[in-house]
Amino acid sequence: MSLKITGIGLVNMQYARPETAAEASKLLAEARGATRVLAGGTDVLVQLKAGMVEPDLIVDIKKIDGIRSITQEDGGYRVGAAVSGAELGEHAGVVALWPGVVEGFELIGSTQVQGRATMAGNLCNGSPAADSVPGMVAAQAIARIQGPAGTRDCPVADIPVSPGKISLAKGEIITSIFLPARPNHASDAYLRFIPRTEMDIAVASAAVSLVLDGAGVCTSARVALGAVAPTVVLVRGAADCLVGTKLEDSALAALSDACSAACNPIDDKRGTVEFRTQVAGVLAKRAARIAYDRAGGR
Amino acid sequence: MALDSQAKKVFKQVGTRPRRPDGVDKVTGRAMYGADATAPGMLFARVLRSPHAHAVIKSIDASAALAQKGVKAVVTSADFGVPEDLFIRDVQDNCMARGKVLYDGHAVAAVAAVSDAVAKQALKLIKVDYQVLPHVTDVDEAMKPGAPVVQQGRTEENVGPGFSENVTTYCEFGHGDLVAGFAKADRILERSFKTAATHQGYIEPHACLASVTSDGKADLWCCTQGQFHVRNVCAEIMGMESSQLRVTASEIGGGFGGKTTVFIEPVALALSRKTGRPVKMVMSREEVFRATGPTVSSSMDVKIGMTRDGRITAAEAHLRYQGGAFPTGTVTMGGQSAFAAYDLEAVRTYGWNVMTNRPKEAAYRAPGAPMAIYAVESVVDEFCQHFGLDPLDVRLMNAAKKGTRSSYGPTFDAIGLIATLEAAKAHPHYTAPLGPNQGRGLSCGFWFNFGGNTCVTLNVNSDGTIGVTEGNPDIGGSRASISLMAAEELGIPYDKVRTIVADTNSIGYNDITDGSRVTFSVGLATIQSARNAIKVMCARAAKIWGIDEDAVIWEDGAAKPSGPNAGDFEPMTLAEIAAVSAETGGPIAGHHEVNADGAGVSFGVHLADVEVDPETGATKVLRYTVFQDAGRAVHPDYVEGQMQGGAAQGIGWALNEEYIYGKDGRLQNAGFLDYRVPVASDLPNIDTVILEIPNPGHPYGVRGVGETPIVPPLAALSNAVSRAVGVRMHELPMSPPKLLKAMNGKG
Structure with missing residues (x-):
């Protein structure tokens, strides 16, 4: 389905609702002027209303076959690009395997927004403060991308380039995000700092994913920080502080320091460099404790 | 209009909580905004x-x-x-x-x-x-000679030399000998404060x-x-x-002065x-x-002297308010209200209104008072910490009362401050235990209230119902309160009365809905309109009975002969008189027009418990109780709503709300995402305690209640934070980056 929306004079915008990913990709590849992909619309519609963008073409991907489903695959889950936060939050399997990813995603917006918002959309909006992205990066999630020449897989960590910019080429769309399998005694957690309790954007955030052995010793870890650099930062040095420990206070202090050291934030209306740097470390420490408990470490 | 002499009057309608008349329309989306x-x-x-x-x-x-x-x-x-x-x-x-x-x-x-x-x-x-x-948005910068001038030729004569042309007006209030007063103090504190501009944040x-x-x-x-x-x-x-x-x-959909x-x-x-x-x-x-208008932002210096047992010997404040790109008068109200809660021998306030390159300030709930009282109440609290004194005892010791010469001139009549402080002291909240990183703060608050030009028509319909026509938009439940007062006076049920807000060609002039004036002034005019309608109805009954008008009284919604000598007639109800009005002289109505005075000031005391996250500087409000003198609570639900709403807005002002300007002079947070009003989950239930110390200037004793409750939260929260983490903030909002920085600085 495609329809032309025209007003008097200046307003001229095309809306398309293809039924296959290949068709969506083709429309975007061949489009001239500005384009926007519409899934939940919780960023696109706000940008339209605020006059920030005036796309010539909007491609609604919600009718693409399979794009709203969650399927089991190789012990992990493939989450369609148009799956909403509310749908993901009610999926017992994903919640059990990747609670940190789900809780990050579910922090976005309000109940109403959760009925529409998608993880892929959150990722493609390109914000360094996106709440679902640190969890996906810590989880080593993989995005499946449909382009004019076919499909490819790309780590979520490689999608954001800079604030508002992503690495997808013209004509490429994300069709699903894969959350991989994980061993026993593994879990994750996400925390963000906002001055309020909800309806806000992260001033700093941290996701921690841990694998423990049977004795509660951390065998591997991934730590990702949000809103403290132009893109989400994977802090390998911080993860190293946890491996081989039972998350004793000294390990957590080292983790916190390593996270703060990895921050490269800005001063803006939402927070200062000093604040973001300090609080990112605090959040990482607290998220690590939660992930450790969830993994059965205590 | 004076307080009715039957002081022990038993109210049948006033003080009840009937269903609000605008509720169905608002929740079903039918209300016409x-x-x-x-x-x-x-x-x-x-x-x-x-x-x-x-x-x-x-x-x-x-x-x-x-x-x-x-x-x-x-x-x-x-x-x-x-x-x-x-x-x-x-x-x-x-x-x-x-x-x-x-x-x-x-x-x-x-x-x-x-x-x-x-x-x-x-x-x-x-x-x-x-x-x-070149532009200027900061009040202190704007006052300096050489600052970019927003508008020329707007400075009044009494503004002394040494300022830029942005300073438009100067004011001074107070009495007594400051030098002698400060000499009697055991300790003098001088502190400077700043508060950010905040917006009324109405939904519509x-x-x-x-x-x-x-x-x-x-x-x-x-x-x-x-x-x-x-x-x-x-x-x-x-x-x-x-x-x-x-x-x-x-x-x-909300106004709050804006x-x-x-x-x-x-x-x-x-x-x-x-x-x-x-x-x-x-x-x-x-x-x-x-x-549109946010409130002013401010820069203030407060100097107070106190004896070690808690008596304030002298107090002064310098207040500098910027109100945007046009001259405003808001600092006057700050200067008048700063020390209103205290009975002082020597007190002085000095105020300057300043223009900047910001939107013109508009009224916001007790305009000018919250910031001045925040500064004063912060210093009083610091004294209490320094001398180890109970903060309620110190306020009780210094409290203004009937007969006090107020810091702004007039001598107070009956006021409720001491009763309010005593209620706070007796409340379980005041002595409830606190945990680590938690603190309890309190503050007094004050607002003058206002009367003003008011005009009401009360029509008696032939089916025995009442239409009250008034001219003040209902921003806080006034239609319900006005209907209650009409019903009370006429002796009929509340649901027989409907009050509407009329257009400018349907009723005489009314001042704006401001100054917490409507329930007081329109209420007063409604009561008098009802009394005028009763006079007419008594005359109609007298006519039917063939007796003298003076021989008819009104009781329980009916006309009655005043006694056995007047004649033996069955009482005629309002409905019975109304039904035959066409035969007795035509439609029945009562009117009243007045420029009301005697509004009666209102004091409040707020108690706030907070917990501060020592690692992030985030402040959580754990418990909050508002104590306020309402004179007479006509519809207590609405009175409590005003107390809770004012507290919620004041908490936002204290913690996160602020106009943020870039170096380019442009507003950076023009939306509810980054202009952070509290959301419901940020607040605890706000408990309320209504005190009723009748206002001598209203037949039922009503005082305005809408503005006072936004005043105390600023200092109550700052004082609570100070007691929770040992850091006194001198700037609002106490947003987490600022508070964490101050806590880091403490070492």
Whole structure:
């Protein structure tokens, strides 16, 4: 389905609702002027209303076959690009395997927004403060991308380039995000700092994913920080502080320091460099404790 | 009107909690707000706003916009005259910049078109050539000689030398010998404070529909706290006679003082006059933030002397308020209210109003008082910590009471401050245990309240029901309270009365809904209207019975012979008298017109418990109790609602709300995402304790309650934070980055 929306004079915008990913990709590849992909619309519609963008073409991907489903695959889950936060939050399997990813995603917006918002959309909006992205990066999630020449897989960590910019080429769309399998005694957690309790954007955030052995010793870890650099930062040095420990206070202090050291934030209306740097470390420490408990470490 | 002499009067209606009359309409979406008005052939208007904080408008070229299909008219300041009256000129210049833009968001042109989308696009085709000027947004910077001058020639004579032309007015209040007073103190504290500008944050943006006809009449529908004020201002700007401009106030989605002025109505009227079509104009949220009035931001110095047992010996405050790009008078109210809670021998306040390149300040719940009282109550609290004194005992020891010469001049009549403080002291909240990183703070609050011009008509319908017609938009439950007072006076059930807010051609002049005046003033006028209607009904009964009018009394909703000598007649109820009114002289009504005084001040005390996250500086409000003197709570649900709403807004002011400007002088957070009002989950249930110390100036003892509750939260929270983490903040908001930095600095 495609329809032309025209007003008097200046307003001229095309809306398309293809039924296959290949068709969506083709429309975007061949489009001239500005384009926007519409899934939940919780960023696109706000940008339209605020006059920030005036796309010539909007491609609604919600009718693409399979794009709203969650399927089991190789012990992990493939989450369609148009799956909403509310749908993901009610999926017992994903919640059990990747609670940190789900809780990050579910922090976005309000109940109403959760009925529409998608993880892929959150990722493609390109914000360094996106709440679902640190969890996906810590989880080593993989995005499946449909382009004019076919499909490819790309780590979520490689999608954001800079604030508002992503690495997808013209004509490429994300069709699903894969959350991989994980061993026993593994879990994750996400925390963000906002001055309020909800309806806000992260001033700093941290996701921690841990694998423990049977004795509660951390065998591997991934730590990702949000809103403290132009893109989400994977802090390998911080993860190293946890491996081989039972998350004793000294390990957590080292983790916190390593996270703060990895921050490269800005001063803006939402927070200062000093604040973001300090609080990112605090959040990482607290998220690590939660992930450790969830993994059965205590 | 004095308090009724039957002091022990038993109320049957007043003090009950009937269902609110506007509830069904509001929850079902049926209520007609400003943006809901439509008219056949209506055009849609949009406003082009300045991207600069301060600039000369060299030229405006709207030819490309006007050439666009669907665009019907463009107006700029050239479409308006230059009013002689300075107040009117300022309102007009704020609605449409003349010569210079004075702040980011200042209107420079407006378009009317056949659709909102066309109007929006047309704005992009208007070319404005600006010459950008240096700007100033900070109050202390703006006062310095050499600061960029926002408007020239606006300084009043009593402003001394040494300031820039941005300082417009100076004021001074107080009495006693400060030098002698400070000499008696065991310790003197001098502290400086700053508070940020905060917005009223009403849910409903400003909206109006203007329809000017070719024979010079006009109708205007708008959301406002004062349709008569809108009429007077717009009629003068448009060169119309008042009777020809009928203004109807819509249902209102919040005001809090912010809808006591005029921002868009003259522009919509000018577009309607130019096009000959009705014109609708609705502000976006961004426009509301950038171009309507927040409150002032402030810079203040407070000096207080105290004996070690807690007696204040002398107190003074220097208050500097910026109110945006036009002269304002708000510091006067700060100067008057700063020390109002205290009985002082020596007290002085000095105030300066200052212009900056920001939107013109508008009233916000007790305008001018919250920041001044925040500064004073912070210093009093620091004394209590220093001397190890109980903060309620110190306030009780120094409390203003009946007979106190207030710090702003008048001598107080019966007031409720001591009763309120004692209620706080006796409340379980005050002694409840606290955990680690938790602290309890308190503060007094005060507001003058206001009476003013008021006009009410009470119609007795022939079926025995009552229609009350009044002229003040209902922003806090006044329709319910007015109906209750009418029912009380007439002796009939509440649900027999309906109160409506009329347009400017349907009732006499009423002042704006402000100063917490409506339940007091309109209530008073309603009571008198009812008494006048009762007089008529008694006369009708006398006529039916063939007895003297003076021999008839009104009791329990019926006329009765005053005693056995008057005659033996069965009482006639209101409904019975009303049913035969056509045969006894025609319709029955009561009226009252008054410029009411005797509003009666209102004091409050707030207790706040907070917990501060030692690693992030985040402050969580754990428990909150409001104690306030309402004089007489007519509809206690609404009184509690005012107390809770004021506290919620004050908590936002204390913790996160602020206008944030960039170096370019542009507002950076013109939306509810980054202008952070508290959301429901940020707040605990706000407990309320209503005190009733009757106001001697009202027949039932009513005092206004709407404004006082926004005053105490600022200091109550700052004092609580100080006691939780041992760091005293001297700046609001205490947002987490600022508080964490201060906590780090403590070491």
